[in-house]
Amino acid sequence: MEQILIVEDEPKIADLLQKYLQNANYQTHWLNSGLGVGEWVRKEQPQLILLDLMLPGKDGLEVCKEIRQFSRLPIIMLTARVEEIDRLLGLELGADDYICKPFSPREVVARVKAVLRRLQAFTAHESDGVTLSASLLELDRDRLLVKAEQGEITLTLVEFELLATLRQHPGRIFGRDQLMTKVYTDNRIVSDRTIDSHIKKLRKKLAEILPDQELIHSVYSVGYKFEP
Template sequence: MNSGDLPPSRPLLVVDDDRKLCGLIRDYLAPRGWQVDMRHTGPEGLEAASTGDYEAVLLDVMMPGMDGFEVLRELRKTSTIPVLMLTAMGEEADRIVGLELGADDYLPKTFSSRELLARLRAVTRRSVRSGEAADAGKEWSAGDLTLNEETHLVTLDGGNLELTALEFAILASLLKAKGRVKSREALLEEVSDRRFDVFDRSIDVHVSQLRRKLGDDPKQPRFIHTIRGVGYKLKEPA
């Protein structure tokens, strides 16, 4: 095993009705430290993802009956497990819908094996970071919004917020830079280990979801302000 490969026995759930593709993914990832479970229908995938102890879920959009969007919508009611969506090549609408429903990242169905491994590393690394005491005891706040890196708790007006690992990472980055602008490029590279593309709207979608959970009106935001043509800035609420 190369030094850059992942440690053994990391459980991954693959939900896709293409059995041949599932087998290829398993055969590639198994020697690289992943224990791959496969489900081939939406209901089976949802049950496994909801009850199993997986580090991530690789979820296809196009499945008969219950598609990947429905699975993700139901899963996000109870779980913040990292989800990587498989989308048809060039279907930007599928990517945007998946991100809006709470997917952490996406891959077109023409992905290379190396890209798959890189994306899996990125989404699971975010999840591990968010669950660890990265800066033990560090707490960041703006008004009634508080983020604690040790407990991975985010509270607003005294109530807990349920954020995905990526949303937590974006909020932490903005809180630490409170009052300073974070460019879209910097945010994307910091939280997803992916280079910025001018056509990539993923950061905007994730910020939009984060705003929704914060109850932030983008036209009159309390916390996250858009700096047109640049990025975002988190400010102390008035």
């Protein structure tokens, strides 16, 4: 049974989330503080974390950064602070998704299922080998890892899916709507800026291992393409 860690300081919200997730056949564990989350994750290795932004002891931003130092497990941020959305969308923290409070617990369960489906799709894809070779990059689906001659980087699920989609069709222009369909398989409504923010972060990471190459190009008013 897949285990979901809930890090939330409001008992009523945590209890509600646990009930809905357990009804959806997930095992749950609840922590009410940001302190000790990293240690618990290292020991128990859950499949996904629902992480509140505002926490006592250590806030969700710091917890997310800490976890990303040693794990790529999916993290969904819970936030009531609308002004933080741009930071979350920019994936400066490495979060895979976010949900605004107040939220429907059914929506949370649907988001959890969608993120875990994406992860399962990555591990099941290319069953004859997890590594896709290319002249410049190697994509390791199991570890969400991208390798080049000058080093390697780790990506979030969304970043990896964007890169894999663009890279499979060099030179082809993908509109933002097309990329949204590829990345968000649960058919949620997201803005164009969401894709732009993911691409911005992806480009920044790729520049770390290929500083002299611009791989993802913007096509004005249309979308993006992968072209070394």
